[in-house]
Amino acid sequence: MTYFFETYGCQMNQAESSSVEQLLSERGWTAAESVEAADLILINTCSVRATAERRALARISLFCSWKRKRPLSILVMGCMAERMRDALKKKYPILDYVVGMFERGEFSDIFSAIESGARYQKTDERAVNAAYYFAASSYQSGAFQSYVPIMNGCNNFCSYCIVPYVRGREVSRSADEILAELDTLADRGVREVTLLGQNVNSYRWDDPSTGTTVDFPGLLRLIARRVEKRDGIRWVRFMSSHPKDLSDDLIEVLATERVFCRFLHLPIQHGSNRILSEMNRKYTVERYLSLVERVRARIPDIALSTDILVGFPGETEEDVQATLDLIQKVRFDAAFMYHYNPREGTKAFDMPNRIPDAVKKERLARVIHLQHATTSSIMRERVGKKVPVLIEGTSRNDSTELFGHTEYNEMVVFAEPLDPSLIGQFVDAELKRLVGRTFRAVRS
Numbered sequence: 026m027t028y029f030f031e032t033y034g035c036q037m038n039q040a041e042s043s044s045v046e047q048l049l050s051e052r053g054w055t056a057a058e059s060v061e062a063a064d065l066i067l068i069n070t071c072s073v074r075a076t077a078e079r080r081a082l083a084r085i086s087l088f089c090s091w092k093r094k095r096p097l098s099i100l101v102m103g104c105m106a107e108r109m110r111d112a113l114k115k116k117y118p119i120l121d122y123v124v125g126m127f128e129r130g131e132f133s134d135i136f137s138a139i140e141s142g143a144r145y146q147k148t149d150e151r152a153v154n155a156a157y158y159f160a161a162s163s164y165q166s167g168a169f170q171s172y173v174p175i176m177n178g179c180n181n182f183c184s185y186c187i188v189p190y191v192r193g194r195e196v197s198r199s200a201d202e203i204l205a206e207l208d209t210l211a212d213r214g215v216r217e218v219t220l221l222g223q224n225v226n227s228y229r230w231d232d233p234s235t236g237t238t239v240d241f242p243g244l245l246r247l248i249a250r251r252v253e254k255r256d257g258i259r260w261v262r263f264m265s266s267h268p269k270d271l272s273d274d275l276i277e278v279l280a281t282e283r284v285f286c287r288f289l290h291l292p293i294q295h296g297s298n299r300i301l302s303e304m305n306r307k308y309t310v311e312r313y314l315s316l317v318e319r320v321r322a323r324i325p326d327i328a329l330s331t332d333i334l335v336g337f338p339g340e341t342e343e344d345v346q347a348t349l350d351l352i353q354k355v356r357f358d359a360a361f362m363y364h365y366n367p368r369e370g371t372k373a374f375d376m377p378n379r380i381p382d383a384v385k386k387e388r389l390a391r392v393i394h395l396q397h398a399t400t401s402s403i404m405r406e407r408v409g410k411k412v413p414v415l416i417e418g419t420s421r422n423d424s425t426e427l428f429g430h431t432e433y434n435e436m437v438v439f440a441e442p443l444d445p446s447l448i449g450q451f452v453d454a455e456l457k458r459l460v461g462r463t464f465r466a467v468r469s
């Protein structure tokens with residue numbers, strides 16, 4: 026039997042889709058050549074933005090129309106399945122399965138039912154599995170990069186964010202399971218791993234067998250010891266880090282354990298203290314800047330990226346200027362920039378003084394313009410450097426050229442023909458010039 030996956034949203038969703046794909050492949054399913062040819066269509070949804078929900082709804086509606094004409098199973102999972110479970114079932118009665126965030130342990134039973142042409146019926150809608158279920162592995166066949174979820178959920182309730190309502194409270198994965206997954210990934214040829222969680226800094230595993238607690242720096246130390254014992258994984262990253270929970274101990278681990286990329290994603294979200302307080306971010310600009318200072322003092326060659334949210338309700342021109350000033354002050358290497366999107370059920374949804382779309386877009390354009398100029402200027406300063414590059418594949422424009430990325434996540438295209446057998450390997454490169462925001466490099 027064949028399946029087709031459509032995944033929306035964050036890296037956590039991608040990791041969860043990979044783990045379900047792995048389960049399907051262990052059961053003998055294969056990926057369909059196209060969505061039209063699949064026996065089972067799985068849609069892993071995102072609720073962070075209304076646009077992502079609208080896109081998924083349009084696809085679900087299309088697939089339901091196909092199901093009226095041919096045998097087909099449709100499964101919706103992810104944040105939207107959790108948030109709109111009953112509404113989805115009511116709107117699309119033909120839809121086969123809506124699998125909420127805490128029912129993921131039921132996939133095997135669902136797939137067994139589809140394989141035997143039966144229909145899986147839950148005995149009790151919600152009480153079957155109330156805890157979040159971490160899959161044993163999120164490995165994607167043939168990949169040399171992999172996500173490794175280490176925790177799920179969030180306790181922070183930033184006023185604009187739907188995540189705590191759909192993913193629930195923070196749950197940490199057992200350190201032993203994480204280490205075991207790293208072993209498996211290394212055996213399969215994975216070279217780079219990204220540890221995932223909504224706020225990895227609050228990772229906390231209470232080991233019932235030893236009575237000890239492993240915090241995030243402790244977990245990173247365990248990972249460093251495990252990875253250094255064997256060939257394979259050379260780069261480990263993590264995201265996201267809430268600034269309020271980034272400890273000096275974590276900075277120390279990053280400074281001393283070289284397996285962790287000198288790249289830190291530290292979302293600031295805004296440059297105005299008033300807006301940060303309305304967002305319930307629990308830090309001030311001054312505290313964030315002192316954190317950046319501490320990180321850079323201990324690890325001078327670290328690259329910093331961030332998230333910036335423009336157009337929060339009540340944002341003034343002064344607040345926008347404060348954000349632009351902050352970008353100039355910190356000189357982030359990269360940023361993910363987006364405008365505010367009202368999400369029903371969050372605190373900000375009911376806040377007055379929403380910013381009109383056109384104004385949000387204009388403000389965001391200014392922020393993006395400044396950040397892109399900053400990124401380009403930092404990258405220009407790196408021309409001439411010799412750095413390791415993980416080769417990812419052949420360039421879209423020229424199949425004789427290989428491309429990859431640096432420890433700082435910068436894109437590199439090799440300006441000389443290289444053997445495609447290097448795909449998935451680290452190569453020492455000299456950054457020769459910058460074209461847009463991509464380096465042209467030669468092997469050094």
Ligand code: SF4
Pocket residue numbers: 179180181182183186187188189223224267
């Ligand atoms: S830290 Fe804030 S923005 Fe991040 S997932 Fe939690 S609530 Fe959402």
